[in-house]
Amino acid sequence: AQTVTQSQPEMSVQEAETVTLSCTYDTSESDYYLFWYKQPPSRQMILVIRQEAYKQQNATENRFSVNFQKAAKSFSLKISDSQLGDAAMYFCAYRSSGRSGGSNYKLTFGKGTLLTVNP
Amino acid sequence: NAGVTQTPKFRVLKTGQSMTLLCAQDMNHEYMYWYRQDPGMGLRLIHYSVGEGTTAKGEVPDGYNVSRLKKQNFLLGLESAAPSQTSVYFCASSYSLGGATNEKLFFGSGTQLSVL
Known part of the structure; x- marks a missing residue:
């Protein structure tokens, strides 16, 4: 079974600075998807960024980028120019593509990292 | 376009009571899911459905039942609530799986359930 580990329960960053949230995962599959979700105090789950494992290029969405290291099974999220609105719980998640036999219906989540942004 | 709507948003139950959480999506999604979030x-994942009339167990199905009689609705039932079921419950839906470019989970805003 796949597992997702977020080793930082809490992180803080100064406004306008850069912060990196860590995520590692364990899988025997070669084809899968990785995600970062943001959950602000409103509780709404918001997809931040998505990475396909077969793509070498790291995904980028505006101020959010990932460092995907497939061999190391690492998927960190970098937030540049942090803003007060970035304060939230961040979840890393894994999903099989199903093409290598894994169950592709389920997102497996890490336990989350609570990010605080200091003004 | 409302997306995924969950009702109710908050509920307090006594141990042993029953209730049903309703999830409705208006995006014609095939796949629907119930998750619980604990600190x-x-x-x-509690249960999921890959289409109308189908349901399947997820990671933590005990104490819950589900039904998907209509494609747009996915119901989560607690027959005899226990304090261990105090949690925030999220419904989600997706159009497809397995690599489609529009593969994305859409989440509802959650239901805070407290069982006393």
Whole structure:
């Protein structure tokens, strides 16, 4: 079974600075998807960024980028120019593509990292 | 376009009471899911459905039942609530799986359930 580990329960960053949230995962599959979700105090789950494992290029969405290291099974999220609105719980998640036999219906989540942004 | 709507948003139950959480989506999605979120545990899958009339167990199905009689609705039932079921419950839906470019989970805003 796949597992997702977020080793930082809490992180803080100064406004306008850069912060990196860590995520590692364990899988025997070669084809899968990785995600970062943001959950602000409103509780709404918001997809931040998505990475396909077969793509070498790291995904980028505006101020959010990932460092995907497939061999190391690492998927960190970098937030540049942090803003007060970035304060939230961040979840890393894994999903099989199903093409290598894994169950592709389920997102497996890490336990989350609570990010605080200091003004 | 409302997306995924969950009702109710908050509920307090006494041990042994029953209730049903309703999830409705207006995006014609085939796949629907129920997750629970507990502090320090992330989100865990309770049950899911891959189409109208189908349901299947996820990671933590005990104590819950589900039904998908209509494509747009996915109901989560607690027959005899226990304090261990105090949690935030999220419904989600997706159009497809397995690599489609529009593969994305859409989440509802959650239901805070307290069982006393």
